Amino acid sequence: MRKKIVAGNWKMNMDYAEGISLFSEIVNMVRDEQKGEQIAVICAPFIHLNSLSKLGGTTVYIGAQNCHQNESGAYTGETSAKMVKSVGCAYVIIGHSERRQYFAENDQLLAEKTTAALKNNLTPIFCIGETLDERNNGNYFEILKSQITAGTFDLSAEDFSKLVIAYEPVWAIGTGLTASSEQAQEVHAFIRQEIASKYGTEVAENTTILYGGSCNPKNAADLFAQKDIDGGLIGGASLKSRDFVDIVKAFNS
Ligand code: PGA
Numbered sequence: 001m002r003k004k005i006v007a008g009n010w011k012m013n014m015d016y017a018e019g020i021s022l023f024s025e026i027v028n029m030v031r032d033e034q035k036g037e038q039i040a041v042i043c044a045p046f047i048h049l050n051s052l053s054k055l056g057g058t059t060v061y062i063g064a065q066n067c068h069q070n071e072s073g074a075y076t077g078e079t080s081a082k083m084v085k086s087v088g089c090a091y092v093i094i095g096h097s098e099r100r101q102y103f104a105e106n107d108q109l110l111a112e113k114t115t116a117a118l119k120n121n122l123t124p125i126f127c128i129g130e131t132l133d134e135r136n137n138g139n140y141f142e143i144l145k146s147q148i149t150a151g152t153f154d155l156s157a158e159d160f161s162k163l164v165i166a167y168e169p170v171w172a173i174g175t176g177l178t179a180s181s182e183q184a185q186e187v188h189a190f191i192r193q194e195i196a197s198k199y200g201t202e203v204a205e206n207t208t209i210l211y212g213g214s215c216n217p218k219n220a221a222d223l224f225a226q227k228d229i230d231g232g233l234i235g236g237a238s239l240k241s242r243d244f245v246d247i248v249k250a251f252n253s
Helices: 016-033 046-056 081-086 097-102 107-119 132-137 140-152 181-199 201-206 220-224 241-252
Strands: 005-009 039-043 060-064 091-094 123-128 164-167 208-212 231-234
Touching: 005 091, 005 164, 005 208, 005 241, 016 039, 016 046, 016 060, 016 241, 039 091, 039 241, 046 060, 081 107, 091 107, 107 123, 107 140, 123 140, 132 140, 140 164, 140 181, 164 181, 181 201, 181 208, 181 220, 220 231, 220 241, 231 241
Parallel strands: 005 039, 005 231, 039 060, 060 091, 091 123, 123 164, 164 208, 208 231
Antiparallel strands: none
16 A cells, blocks of 8 residues: 655664654654654664654654564674564665665665565565666666666565665765655656556555655655655654654645
């Protein structure tokens, strides 16, 4: 079912006390101010997941930013999808460009992580996006197609329908350079069309596709008004409660 989602990605920010304080502000503001049916999610570092899940209830859902593909075992420093689920998370980001770039996560591994997340009833937020060179070379559609195909198209239609896809152009992440609404809509329509070719129109129409990359309270309403953009994955602006909640409310403006 296609949903309206604004998911914050805190990345490696917020110690324990800072995280509780920021999240409490967000929950109170969402509870008081949110109108409409959009879903707010915060994807936080592992240390926060347990406490935030309890604080957020059904007002703000919690996600992890990564999970391991195996359930348990000798993988020092890792956290499995099963563990993430056990503290009350509903979502997990898979394949963020920073994981692809700094932790060498490849398509095969991301497909395994996606399967592990689904098996544990987590909703994967599966990220794809092209670099600046790939955009300038004009081959970004091919890159995006290969990322979504290798990462998710081995899933059954039933499993694919449980995913959220996030389009995050790498050149727009943390740079202040947002894709224009037209550039983002063009790619979102392309992604939906690829999903339709693989799984049919009904699955494609029901897939939630988020935009991420320097999304902020000023540009969110215009981005979210595009026909194929169903919300955002928000990095920097999710670290400020006012900005994040204004983005959640941007669906209504
Ligand atoms: P940004 O990050 O909003 O700070 O550009 C988005 C993301 O990386 O998810």
